[in-house]
Amino acid sequence: MVVLGFIIVRGLKPFFHSYRETLADGSLAEGTASFSYFWSGIRYNNRFDFETHHYLYGIGHLIVNSLILNLYTIILAVPTSVLTALFISKIAPKPLALILKSGVDLLSAIPSVIFGVFGMGVIVPLIRAWARAWGAKSASGVSLLSGAIVLTLMVIPTVISVSVTALDGVHKEQMEGSLALGASRTQTNFKICLRAAKSGIFAGIILGVGRALGEATAISMVCGSPIQGITWNPFAPTVTLTSEMLLAIGEAVPGSMNYDIRFSAGMVLMLLILMTNVILNDVKNHLSEVNPPPFFIARIGKVMKKGTLAVISSFRKSWQKHKAEKEKKQ
16 A cells, blocks of 8 residues: 555656756756646657646557557467466376476566567567568567567466466366266366356456566567557557656656656556456456346446436426526516
8 A cells, every 4th residue: 555655646746746857958848747648648758848838748559559468468378378277287197287387387487587588589580580471561570469479478377377276176076067967078178167267267367467567677678669659560569558667767867757757657557457457357257157247337337327317317406496496586
């Protein structure tokens, strides 16, 4: 809570505190950060607007790039992790399963910078070769796809470990009952084991996505850093919220706008992780129940609709009462 409170206080400071700084061209600027440009801008540092007296730091494109990168990561990591966990828990012989578990534990202990170095030395050249073979343009292999593959390698051990634990907890009686009813071993694994362990599997996915959203070092090494814009092309360089926060932080002077605005970006990152976890937990709860309730977003929409209708009804009654009193006086 202390860390959260500190980030929120420092993150809100650029929008209320006036900063007096000397720009690169020697001119003197004094003002606050633009709140609207901060959310909608497509360039992180767009200098200073002397008309509105606002510093223009935008992270709108960084949020979208982060979501795109993590979507690629989820698409690559989730099927691979779940199928690997199923193989380790239910299919592989015990000696092989122990070896694979040890390998997964070893992967989860590797620092992110090592994954970044591996990405630079192996994945980036591989993506460059693929791009040339398919006739796509790629900046030396440094791209969105390279970052997604590196993040996948980092996320997979976490999802596998939690999923294996969840699959090991499936009752043996459920499997034996399925086999006794004539189901094959494959049908039992996919229709009984995975369904019974889906709550734990989703927990692993949530942990993996949280790690992917917060990763900065490895991403900065393999994704590149374009100045502005949203990256849709998987073979093009990209920049995410975390990599932009890490970029040139050593050159930022403590107490300056360029320094404090990174706390604002960190506050948005925490909000992004929180929203992602809420959505994934909502999907998990929806799939875990026999008679699932509506999704959280649908429930919020229903509450907001009721609240809006109640406010309109109250306003209408007040207006009719006021109108009746006015007519009565006349």
